[in-house]
Amino acid sequence: MERQISMLSLIRQSESMKYNIKVEHDKKFAKHFIEKNHYSKMLPQAIKYRFSFYSDWDFMGMAIFSIPANQHAITSEFYDETQKIGIELSRVFTFNKTPQNFESYCLSQSFKYINKHSDYDLIVSYADPAFNHVGYVYQALNGIYLGQTGTEIRYVHNGKLITRRGLGRKKGQTEKDHAQNIIKDGGERIKMPGKHKYIFFICGKKRKKELLLKMKRQPLPYPKSSNSQNKYRG
Numbered sequence: 545m546e547r548q549i550s551m552l553s554l555i556r557q558s559e560s561m562k563y564n565i566k567v568e569h570d571k572k573f574a575k576h577f578i579e580k581n582h583y584s585k586m587l588p589q590a591i592k593y594r595f596s597f598y599s600d601w602d603f604m605g606m607a608i609f610s611i612p613a614n615q616h617a618i619t620s621e622f623y624d625e626t627q628k629i630g631i632e633l634s635r636v637f638t639f640n641k642t643p644q645n646f647e648s649y650c651l652s653q654s655f656k657y658i659n660k661h662s663d664y665d666l667i668v669s670y671a672d673p674a675f676n677h678v679g680y681v682y683q684a685l686n687g688i689y690l691g692q693t694g695t696e697i698r699y700v701h702n703g704k705l706i707t708r709r710g711l712g713r714k715k716g717q718t719e720k721d722h723a724q725n726i727i728k729d730g731g732e733r734i735k736m737p738g739k740h741k742y743i744f745f746i747c748g749k750k751r752k753k754e755l756l757l758k759m760k761r762q763p764l765p766y767p768k769s770s771n772s773q774n775k776y777r778g
Contacts, residue, residue: 562599562600562601563598563599563646563649563650564597564599564601565595565596565597565598565650565653565654565657566595566596566597566598567593568594568595568606569594574587574594574606577606577637578635578637581637582635582637583672583675587608587635588608588610588632588634588635589610589611590610590611591608591609591610591634592610592611592631592662593608593609593631593654593657593658594608594609595608595650595654595657597646597650599642599643599646604638604641604642605637605638605639605642605650606635607633607636607650607651608633608634608635608636609631609632609634609654609658609667610631610632611627611631611632612627612630612631612668617630618630618666618668620760621690621759621761622755622758622759622760623758623759625755625758629665629666630664630665630666630667630668630743631662631664631667631668632667632668632669633651633667633669634669636651636669636681638650647681648681648684648685651681651685655746656746659747664747665745665751665752665755666744666745666747666755667743667744667746668741668742668744669687669741669743669744670742671739671740671742672736672739673737673739673740674737678740678767678768678769679742680769682744683766685744686744687742687744688744688745688763689740689763689764689765689766689767690741690742690743690761690763691741691761691764692737692738692739692740692741693738693739693741694738695735695736695737695738696735696738696739697733697734697735697736698734698736699723699726699732699734700731700732701726701729701730701731
C-alpha cells in the first residue's frame with residue numbers, strides 16, 4: 545500500500561533502520577485499514593491517537609490509542625487513582641513482512657510521543673489468547689504483566705466479533721434484545737478465555753515509583769503461547 549507522507553508529520557525517523565512513525569490524521573483511512581486487517585474488524589470508541597508505521601517509506605501498519613473500554617481497567621489495578629491517568633493501546637496491526645523488532649520500535653516511539661504530548665502516566669493493553677496472542681511484543685517493551693481477565697461472552701455476526709460492550713448501542717434496544725436479535729439473524733454466542741493484561745509506565749521515575757507502591761497486585765511472569773485453547777477464526 546503506497547501513501548504519501550509529509551516529513552512535517554513524522555514523529556521519529558531512524559536513518560539506520562529506516563523506520564518512520566507518523567501521527568495519522570486521516571480518520572477514513574484508519575477506519576478502512578483496521579476494519580479490513582485487524583481481527584476485531586472495528587474501530588474502538590473514544591480514540592485519542594492514531595499512528596501509522598513505515599519501513600523504507602512503505603506503509604506497514606498502525607496503532608490506535610483510546611480511552612479504556614473497561615471503565616475499571618486502571619482503577620482496578622491501583623489504589624487512590626482514577627481512570628484519567630491512563631490510556632489504552634486498543635488496536636495494533638502490522639503486516640507479516642515487517643522487519644524484526646519493527647513493531648516494538650514503532651510502539652516505543654508512539655509511547656514517547658504520548659508521554660511528551662499528554663499528562664497520561666501509563667498505557668494499558670490486552671493480548672487475546674482466542675487469537676493465539678499472548679503479548680510477545682508487549683514483553684519486548686518490558687510491559688508489566690497482570691494476568692488474565694475473566695472469561696468473556698462474545699458474539700460472531702456477519703464475520704464480525706462483537707463484545708458485550710458492543711451490544712445495546714441501537715436506540716431503544718437493550719443489551720439483551722440486541723444479543724437475541726444477533727442469534728435470530730444467524731449469529732453465534734461463544735465463550736472466550738480472558739485476555740492477557742499489560743501496563744506500561746510512560747511517566748517520570750518519581751511518579752512511576754509512586755504508582756508501583758499503589759498497585760493492588762504484584763506483576764506476574766510472562767505467559768507463553770499455548771495451542772491448547774480453542775481459537776475463533778474470523
